Amino acid sequence: MKIIITEFMDERAVAQLAAKHDVVYDPKLVDKPAELLEAAATCHAIIVRNRTQVRGDLLAALKSCKVVGRLGVGLDNIDVPACEAAGMKVIPATGANALSVAEYVIASAMLLLRGTFASTPEVAAGKWPRNALSNGRETAGKTLGIIGFGSIGQLTGKLAKALAMNVIAYDPVMKSDAPAFAQVGAKAATLDEVIASADVVTLHVPLVDGTRGLFNAQRIAAMKPGSILINTSRGHIVDVAAVAASLKAGHLGGAALDVFDTEPMPAEPMFEGCPSLILTPHISGVTYEGNERVSFMIAEKVLEALQ
Known part of the structure; x- marks a missing residue:
């Protein structure tokens, strides 16, 4: 059978697939x-990351396809109901990159709370901004607010507890007495409670109608003064212009944005002069180890689906 892989994948996992099937890896x-549409017309499986849109013309071209493997967990780039209606099984790499994302969140929170790690150019130039950088904040004792308490949110909470952070969490589909809260040591809270009381807010929700525009200017303004906002979920959930404005106004104490409405993101003048801002190109879930786990998980599940 023929498998096409449209985005990067661990080459050892590609070889595992190629040992049993005809693989087109580009x-x-x-x-x-x-070229993608031509290859799709004769494939029996397609493996994608987040940029390949499995809908419209591509979906229509997948006449012989039995399985869609997703190298990641978000499914907003895949028309899942249409795939399933056409007899295709959609397989995400659930949990495989959770540790990569959780570590990114904790590292970003620590960097932004301390606020001292951009001083290298000044120190190297012979300056000594010690007084200006002596008001950084410790991570221990701060409250991490998690919005979306699935596998990634829960693991992030566990890492935060190990750093002596308080953890509160909100999940729209999880009851407040769900065992996960007690297992992590997190307090179940409402969305408004998380926004108003957390020192660091991290987002782990999918992009659906109910989360689109979730963190607009009004909700950002309701956050605790000096708090940190971290988004590793999806673009369109956070109003990045409102984040930039809040940073410049001194309300937000920092932000880490790993996902954007358009990816790759075009040059954005709004971010010029923003203090305490980390921008990364959708890599929170992509580490050497994470890519290895994701790739082998999907390779094994695609092979199983093609049996």
Whole structure:
């Protein structure tokens, strides 16, 4: 059978697939629409990351496809109901990159709370901004507010507890007495409670109608003065212009944004001069180890689905 892989994947996992099936692996195939549609017309499985849109023309071309493997967990780039209606099984790599994302969140929180780690150019130039950088905040004792308490949110909470942080969490589909809260040592809270009381707010929700625009200017203004906002979930959930404005106004104490409405993100003048801002190109879940786990999980599940 034929498998096409449209974005980067651990090459050892690719070899595992190629040992049993005909594999077309091109990490840049996502950017070659004509070639992608041609390959899709005869494939029995397609493996994608977040940029390949499995809908519209591509979905229509997948006439012989039995399985869609997703190298990650978000499914907003895949029309899941349409795939299932066409007889295709959609398989995400649930849990495989959770540790990578959780570590990114904790590292970003520590960097932004302390606020001292951008001083290298000044110190190297012979300056000594010691007084200006002596008001950084410790992580221990701060409250981490988690919005979306699935596998990634729960693991993030466990890491935070190990650093002596208080953890509160909100999940719209989880009851307040769900065992996960007690297992992590987190307090169940409402969305408004998390926004108003957390020193660090981290988002781990999918992009659906109910989360689109969730963190607008009004909700950002309701956050605790000096608090940190971290978004590793999806673009469109956070109003990035409102984040930039809040940072410049001194209300937010910092922000780490790993996902954007358009990816790759075009040059954005709004971010110029923003203090305490970390921008990364959708890599919170992509580490050497995380990519290895995700790739082998999907390879094994795709092989199983094609039996």
